[in-house]
Amino acid sequence: MGALKILVTGAAGFLGSHLCEKLLNLQHKVIGIDNMIGGYEDNVPSNIEFFKYDCCDYKKINSIMIDVDVVYHCAATAHEGLSVFSPFEITKNNY
Numbered sequence: 001m002g003a004l005k006i007l008v009t010g011a012a013g014f015l016g017s018h019l020c021e022k023l024l025n026l027q028h029k030v031i032g033i034d035n036m037i038g039g040y041e042d043n044v045p046s047n048i049e050f051f052k053y054d055c056c057d058y059k060k061i062n063s064i065m066i067d068v069d070v071v072y073h074c075a076a077t078a079h080e081g082l083s084v085f086s087p088f089e090i091t092k093n094n095y
Contacts, residue, residue: 009055010075012039038078
């Protein structure tokens with residue numbers, strides 16, 4: 001199988017950034033998105049195509065989904081305890 005075009009959400013977070021690096025090492029073309037609320041720009045590998053998009057912004061996501069073969073959804077809101085006070089805000093990234 002040849003190189004795939006892969007979209008990673010949460011690409012500036014801990015899991016997403018490491019996944020991007022692994023996929024690049026496997027010679028795949030990687031597109032990353034992150035809303036940068038909990039991620040860090042320093043985490044984003046320099047050789048991916050990166051967009052500061054929220055994964056709930058469907059119009060923007062659709063504009064970069066052309067010819068994408070695989071999506072890895074690593075975006076999450078990393079605020080322990082916040083789900084009690086704002087369950088919708090915490091879970092909307094998962095849908």
